[in-house]
Amino acid sequence: MRIAVCPGSFDPVTNGHLDIIARASKMFDKVIVAVLHNSSKNSMFTIEERVEILKNNCADLENVEIDSFSGLLIDFMELKNAQVIIKGLRAVSDFEYEMQMALMNRKLNQNIETVFMMTSSKYSYLSSSIVKEVARLGGCIHGLVPDSVEEELIKRFNIGG
Amino acid sequence: MRIAVCPGSFDPVTNGHLDIIARASKMFDKVIVAVLHNSSKNSMFTIEERVEILKNNCADLENVEIDSFSGLLIDFMELKNAQVIIKGLRAVSDFEYEMQMALMNRKLNQNIETVFMMTSSKYSYLSSSIVKEVARLGGCIHGLVPDSVEEELIKRFNIGG
């Protein structure tokens, strides 16, 4: 069984992420979406919320599993018997950073492979942080994130605003 | 009447910015230089100072207006009946970030267009932050910023130093 891991902060998940996850699920026997528990970085959504949102939005993808991890990605992968890291690429700057990470992960474990998928061109400008920024300033984010995330972002920024 | 907006932090304005503004003013009926009021980011000059410096240095450009904004740039543009965003590009990394912003702004409002102008090659290494860094360390910034800004930067770093 070939297991791939799709790691990220997903704070929150965007429709660009969901597009990559759905497409990846067709290529591997199992895809584990691995939410990074990064204690040092302020996240808007808790790790539990991020996992929950992903579970709700990937419910119809039978071979997709949602999990969280802290520590080294390759340690998580060994635990899960996963062999492949999936990363979405939007732009050249993504590419260079991800290439550096991929080379480091291969150094750490020769059997781990990173594969890159292109973000769909209609989501090429999309990132979790730009969505939060637009929502914070009151802009319309419809179609960029799942509806429940849209509602939640509007609610949080209105209360805070 | 075609109105273009030239947004930025201008903390402080550099001669590279002024070059872009002057060249843009020849292409559109009116150019509004829009100083971003970003409360979360520490700026060296207050929003009032930044507007004032720009006013002094654009005084001879008749169709250039200085203003400030907070919130979404496209909301400011709708208020001003502006249709075009002008951005200066220096390098590939500028290009990718600005392309992402431009695509997002077009998603938010289909009628807003972003156009890119090349920074003059003699200013290709120039940014507000590198000017502040060089001034802080006592380096000569003559010719990189307007004279009054040069004096002010020297004064501030001497007092603080």
Add this chain to the structure above:
Amino acid sequence: MRIAVCPGSFDPVTNGHLDIIARASKMFDKVIVAVLHNSSKNSMFTIEERVEILKNNCADLENVEIDSFSGLLIDFMELKNAQVIIKGLRAVSDFEYEMQMALMNRKLNQNIETVFMMTSSKYSYLSSSIVKEVARLGGCIHGLVPDSVEEELIKRFNIGG
């Protein structure tokens, strides 16, 4: 009156080109689409055909004029009293080449300005040569070029094939 020139080979025009032309026509008083007559390069469509196709597909844009030129672009611009060159950018590699050309054109004439517009993300993979290549191999190019160009390409490659 501000006149912009949109130069290119347009061999043949794609929907990506037409999108840039339409958007540019809103920003300037007149936009001249200038088809390059490049004698040393083999073109699939003659200069007359390329001009004709553009005329047909820009007929509803009142301030757009189709013309052809050979020689230096800036000489053509001076003849037409045009001040602005418009170029569409898709990718980083476009950007570097166009930046070099823009700097050279500014060296040749200080009053000529080049502005860059982003290709719509749905056309980011599109170029005249890739369209011809796909058509040559029998692939579907519907939606990538105007319908009349699609028919013409299919006809030419079938006869030749």
Add this chain to the structure above:
Amino acid sequence: MRIAVCPGSFDPVTNGHLDIIARASKMFDKVIVAVLHNSSKNSMFTIEERVEILKNNCADLENVEIDSFSGLLIDFMELKNAQVIIKGLRAVSDFEYEMQMALMNRKLNQNIETVFMMTSSKYSYLSSSIVKEVARLGGCIHGLVPDSVEEELIKRFNIGG
């Protein structure tokens, strides 16, 4: 069964190609190396030679099959029931070109996915054309291509030289 295709000219195959093929073979049930029969481009090795060299050098990879194709890659893939295109990336310039091709292929067939793998850093400077150029000038290409290819290149350039 998930079938991936690894397309290319392989004129001749390099150790960088073989590294990608071997790594890809671990991720998919079958990997078809598809040698492009490009009649318009001068190749050093015939299509039969290129297929033969690949067969000899992939003999120990049980799920790797060597084939050739002309025409559209996606037509070949449909014929072979393949769903995934594999491309090796060395540098940013590779990335942009491959991204454009991947977007075009997705436009032509929504069910075809392109995944990118990183070339091993020790082969990051390697391409078929640089190998031929070095061999032509009498430089040592040991370790860059399979031994049989090395011998063949030396033989051909000596006779021609």
Add this chain to the structure above:
Amino acid sequence: MRIAVCPGSFDPVTNGHLDIIARASKMFDKVIVAVLHNSSKNSMFTIEERVEILKNNCADLENVEIDSFSGLLIDFMELKNAQVIIKGLRAVSDFEYEMQMALMNRKLNQNIETVFMMTSSKYSYLSSSIVKEVARLGGCIHGLVPDSVEEELIKRFNIGG
């Protein structure tokens, strides 16, 4: 006598840095490794520790001297009668930033030249920060930094962990 300076934070030095220093030492009469004393940035190793580590690891390079500096690099260089800045490049993003710095340094002092050397491809993914991150998460950093640095990083993260 031609003196080159190799500036950096070296927090801590990696084997990629040491490779550049050794190669640079063959090209110039003297190479001064200049450790930046950056008071505003949190460093893991003190300036004294960083200088000490470099001294231990460059002991066999006779024309290499270790020093530290604060303030403008070009002021330090004038003090040392150095004419050349050496920077290692790994990727395109390095290149753009370093190009900007090099142009600024030339503006500050016309006689100062910056030369770029390629990082060895086997260290192309290596940086001080990625090494610290991997060590913090318990990953193996053997071969990426000098042995003494490896031990020290493991010790520090174990105590803190």
Add this chain to the structure above:
Amino acid sequence: MRIAVCPGSFDPVTNGHLDIIARASKMFDKVIVAVLHNSSKNSMFTIEERVEILKNNCADLENVEIDSFSGLLIDFMELKNAQVIIKGLRAVSDFEYEMQMALMNRKLNQNIETVFMMTSSKYSYLSSSIVKEVARLGGCIHGLVPDSVEEELIKRFNIGG
């Protein structure tokens, strides 16, 4: 004695090349400008003309020698006891190609080092081919090439035109 080689086609030499050569001559004991004799590529100036032009324009640089070579650059360097290759970089696309060449040259000879220098920003758009193209179309190339080259280019294109 440290000897550097500055290789290129120099068809013809531009002021950007001369700037790099002059700056390089301050860093090394001897700089050999090595004109590539590339039989397969059509050059506008013969190898003898290109060497002659360079000799005339570098006459006041005492430690600069003009020579030509065919074959592998590293073979020429071994013959000349040269250790360093100097390349000027203008843009990211230059960088990637040159990095690939530098890695290949290091593979061929471990003792050969490539160093990159930045093209002066005022020549960032300059190349031999763009100069020839502009001259061919009758544009002004004054200040881009040595005066004698300017005259020669005008003469050749007028006769041919």
